[in-house]
Amino acid sequence: MPALLSDTDFRDTHVFIAGGSSGINLGVAHRFAEFGAKLSICSRSAERVEAAVRKLQDHGGDVFGTSADVRDYTQIDQALQEAATRNGPIKTLIAGQAGNFLAPALGMSANGFKTVVDIDLNGSFNVFRAGFDHLVKPGASCIAISAPQAIHAYTFQTHVCAAKAGLDMLCRGLALEWAPVGVRVNTIIPGPIEGTEGMKRLAPTEEMKKHVAKGTPMQRLGQKSEVGDAALFLASPMSAYVTGGNLPVDGGVTLTGASRMNEGMRQAFSSTSQNRA
Ligand code: HXC
Ligand code: NAP
Numbered sequence: 001m002p003a004l005l006s007d008t009d010f011r012d013t014h015v016f017i018a019g020g021s022s023g024i025n026l027g028v029a030h031r032f033a034e035f036g037a038k039l040s041i042c043s044r045s046a047e048r049v050e051a052a053v054r055k056l057q058d059h060g061g062d063v064f065g066t067s068a069d070v071r072d073y074t075q076i077d078q079a080l081q082e083a084a085t086r087n088g089p090i091k092t093l094i095a096g097q098a099g100n101f102l103a104p105a106l107g108m109s110a111n112g113f114k115t116v117v118d119i120d121l122n123g124s125f126n127v128f129r130a131g132f133d134h135l136v137k138p139g140a141s142c143i144a145i146s147a148p149q150a151i152h153a154y155t156f157q158t159h160v161c162a163a164k165a166g167l168d169m170l171c172r173g174l175a176l177e178w179a180p181v182g183v184r185v186n187t188i189i190p191g192p193i194e195g196t197e198g199m200k201r202l203a204p205t206e207e208m209k210k211h212v213a214k215g216t217p218m219q220r221l222g223q224k225s226e227v228g229d230a231a232l233f234l235a236s237p238m239s240a241y242v243t244g245g246n247l248p249v250d251g252g253v254t255l256t257g258a259s260r261m262n263e264g265m266r267q268a269f270s271s272t273s274q275n276r277a
Contacts, residue, residue: 008236010035014087015235016080017041018070018127019097021048023196024145026055027224028094028231033061035232040064040083040090042076043097070097070123077130084134092235093131095124096145098163100201102156102269107276113159120163121170128174128185138182141235144171145227146187147198148250152258156269168246175244184243188230191250192261194221204272208264215260217252 015032019025020041029039033056041056043049046067053065064086068079084090099119103112124144131142149157150164168187175185192199192212199221203212213221230249233239248254253261269275 005232005236005238008035008232008238010037010232010235013037013091013235014083014089015039015092015094016083016090016131017094017096018068018076018123019043019145020094021045021052021065023198024190024193024224024227025094025096026052028096028228029056029061029063030059031225031228031232032092032235033059033063037092038062038087040066040079040087042066042068042079042083044069070095070126071118073126073130076123076126080127080131080134089136090131090134091136091140092231093128093135093140093142094145094231095127095143097123097127098145098147098160098198100157100160100198102201102265102272102274103159103276104156104269105158108159113162116159117163117166120160121166124167125170128170132178132183135183140183141239142171142174142178142183142185143231143234144168144185144187146171146189146246148189148191148254148258148261150187150189150246151254154258155262155265157265172244179243184234184239186234186239186242186245186247188227188234189246189248189250189254190222190227191216191248191253192221193224193227195224201274202261202268203264204268208268211264212261215253215256215264216250217255220251222249222251
């Protein structure tokens with residue numbers, strides 16, 4: 001048993017990351033690459049996947065990339081099969097994909113709401129359902145990337161709140177069903193993370209970013225690598241008895257309400273092109 005996370009050997013670990021071509025998930029991929037893991041990433045855009053694969057390889061990563069839309073079971077099933085053929089059984093399976101835009105419920109069509117639920121919630125079911133057969137059993141760790149929207153109601157985020165709250169409960173259900181075969185399932189709840197698409201959409205100006213940062217109990221935005229560190233922990237034997245959990249990496253944001261972020265999002269909504277109301 002390793003004494004420290006830094007003693008953990010990830011060289012035999014195949015990590016599959018849905019939505020791994022950008023942002024937080026690519027940051028997570030970089031952290032696993034630094035620890036020697038074999039990586040597979042997928043997302044819809046082949047160009048983004050190729051660019052991410054190149055970046056990871058430039059840093060010495062052993063990485064396979066393929067394009068797939070998690071909303072289409074056949075596509076994600078095939079991506080997982082190809083990844084397992086190339087890199088072997090999957091030890092860590094991460095559902096990190098998401099969609100988000102600011103919209104009041106009354107400014108959103110049924111398809112707008114459904115699109116986000118399909119990507120974040122139904123897509124994660126597809127990733128874990130199709131991935132199960134390829135998991136190392138016992139010993140695999142499944143991780144979903146959730147959000148503070150799973151816990152607090154955020155304005156103009158009904159679709160994301162519903163999807164991420166559902167995602168947390170999906171993961172608890174899977175944790176319960178898969179514990180007997182040695183598969184753990186947890187979520188990570190990132191707070192506002194610097195330099196990401198999510199922040200660009202929810203806090204698009206420097207002023208708004210500062211406002212959000214000051215509103216976190218730790219008074220700063222998080223880093224992608226800090227989410228990566230939490231994923232390393234949940235993937236390692238250091239968390240062998242941890243399942244059905246929700247690990248915040250949020251500087252304390254989920255300890256507070258959503259009012260500060262809501263204030264910022266109202267401003268962001270009235271000032272950006274996302275506003276279709
Ligand atoms: C109202 C909108 C809208 C908007 C799209 N729609 N944008 N409705 N306001 N701003 C509606 C469309 O009109 C359409 O409905 C439906 O949503 C689907 O839109 P498409 O463009 O056809 O969908 P698609 O190409 O599948 O793209 C999905 C997407 C897009 C979610 C709309 O933004 C995307 O690909 N996002 C992925 C990247 C992303 O969002 N990253 C941020 C994750 S951050 P109709 O009725 O017209 O057909 C996150 C948490 C952040 O999740 C937390 C920070 C603290
Ligand atoms: P991002 O860069 O836009 O990441 C989302 C990824 O998902 C992209 O690589 C995207 O690539 C992929 N994706 C979207 N729809 C997909 C689909 N249908 N099938 C497959 N892949 C799909 O955004 P981010 O801000 O880093 O967010 C990453 C994760 O962190 C999300 O789960 C988000 O909810 C969560 N989060 C973010 C923050 C934050 O501060 N940014 C805070 C809390 C939680 P393609 O376009 O190529 O498909």
